[in-house]
Amino acid sequence: GENVEQHPSTLSVQEGDSAVIKCTYSDSASNYFPWYKQELGKRPQLIIDIRSNVGEKKDQRIAVTLNKTAKHFSLHITETQPEDSAVYFCAASITTGYSTLTFGKGTMLLVSP
């Protein structure tokens, strides 16, 4: 089955800096890669996703890149703000009528003012 590795497990940055979180996956058939943000005690919220037919996607301060050859994808957050502090999860899935997500173990991002 699919295996997703996520690094780093914790990341501390100063407000205004950029943050990068990296994930690798094992199944070359995976074709959908969402990123979720989870604040303490709250539900995971989708922040951005990318499909295998594109290499990069941006949404304001957030971008995701995908390298299918190397089987890795990354989340980039620019101009970080304290409210970006949360746990971020990457996931991968094979969409064949439905998609069961395989998640990484998460990255705790702490943005200090």
Add this chain to the structure above:
Amino acid sequence: NAGVMQNPRHLVRRRGQEARLRCSPMKGHSHVYWYRQLPEEGLKFMVYLQKENIIDESGMPKERFSAEFPKEGPSILRIQQVVRGDSAAYFCASSPPGSGGTDTQYFGPGTRLTVL
């Protein structure tokens, strides 16, 4: 449009009791997924259901766990004879119908199960 609803939000059970977790998908969604999150871990897929059908239960333990999504009412995840290792947050997610459903899954607030 209300989001995915789960109840109860917190559930405490003693070893050997039954736990029933309920999930109401977003309006118009007919696909429900259940995930389990252990402390400081990612979410792990358990089961995928459509109305009245279990499509994929490959992530669900063979014993003590069952799930249903009846024609009327919420999806139910049932854990019989709970043990301490069942303590976790259980999240459901829903996605809209389409040609087999779409990728995007919207998560509920979770049920935090504590087994004493």
